[in-house]
Amino acid sequence: MLVYRLPRGLALDKPGSFCPVCRTPIGWRSNIPLVGFLLQGGRCAHCGGRIHWRYPLSELLCALLALAAWYAFGASPEAIATLLFCAALVALALIDVEHGLLPDRLTLGLLWAGLAYSLAPKSGGAAATALLPFPGPGQAIAGAIAGYAFLWLFNRAWRILRKRDGLGLGDCKLLAAMGAWLGLNGLPLVIVPAAVVGALSGLLMIALGRASVSQPIPFGPFLAAGGVFALFLGPDVALLPGLAGAPGLTGS
Template identity: 40%
Template structure:
């Protein structure tokens, strides 16, 4: 087994084309799984919150023993099925991207249209992973950033759909970033700890200042935790860059979105996707952006 691993690693390091294709194909499959996470995790959390609320309020649940008799619903069960006709999908219906193209974007049973977002997320996952793989080569940092990129995609679309950044994803990312620092994959452990604290407190401070001035909550706690992830990965020096980039992009795209949808400017919009995008860019091009920015200041 060790020899197989060593030979595979050597092949990846010496054959860049094989390395990039392998990353792309694996990430395409991961993108298919991310579609499941994006759809099911918020529903699973909602079920759990409802059960906890009923227990706290001492209400009787459906079962005679106070148990919830709803069918099992998590990332593994039930099997993949059409949301319209509820028919379980065959294995060939779940081939990333290929199945959607062969089925012409429709269910193989009831012919209901399947959203193009599913294959787009798969392609996005593969594309982002290949970009990271190309940028860092076959290294431990590339693997780390690819996995973080997968998580960022899930967080982005969950936040778009539900205005939610689940702790089940953000908190493990914080620990992964801190552990990566202790393994000398990213920055020094002390810098990672300080970065996580500064990242969290940067938006936490803005949140409370805004709330004291307006009496309203301008963002969610999930945004603080996501910023802590990037602080732990990159260090406190990159927090300002990520905040500024995400704020500018969020303001522009958010304003356009509200205008197109005809909604009021007071309508809340998710900030997590812009933090995720800005953080991912900083992961790849942070030093170059820093150099350009400080170079402009000297001018």
């Protein structure tokens, strides 16, 4: 619902869920995540209109991330915070893919939520030692500033060299938000995989004729994937031979 309504300027609280084709309200059974989609064969029960792929995909991703958060932290405030962080990244990625937009209400909301959460005490969890630790206030502020500044400076350099923007300010705000949640030490674990996978995906799309060199490709989905990677898998990568102890890749 968030992915559909927010970029269209629709209210998030009312009306209730409805079919975007015929505008018929959707019953609670059809609103059960994934189950409703499967029971209806991917179509509206009233008009037969096809249900957009964004709905089952977002529900599946959020379900998997909820399981990962529960495994890492058990039933705890950290698990809830992790799920909210990841769910916001999923929503931002899907909106950017469909609309080429990263709404301020989500990026700035995620930024301020990360800074606020850095003040909260952390209790740890079952597998929390294997995760990138949530930062304290100093690391969160430094991460937010560095995240925004890095992509802003990159875009300035790109504009000087290529006479056009390479990124939007939404990308800068998104990386600032991730810096607030993951800290200064987490930023390289977001940026490197996002840049590598984004570049390879862009080259593949150009080779397949689905994009051109002058056509911008949304970077938000790659940043979002990098954020999830950094949180759940980043510490394992940082401990690989040759990377252990590298500046910015460990908590020390």
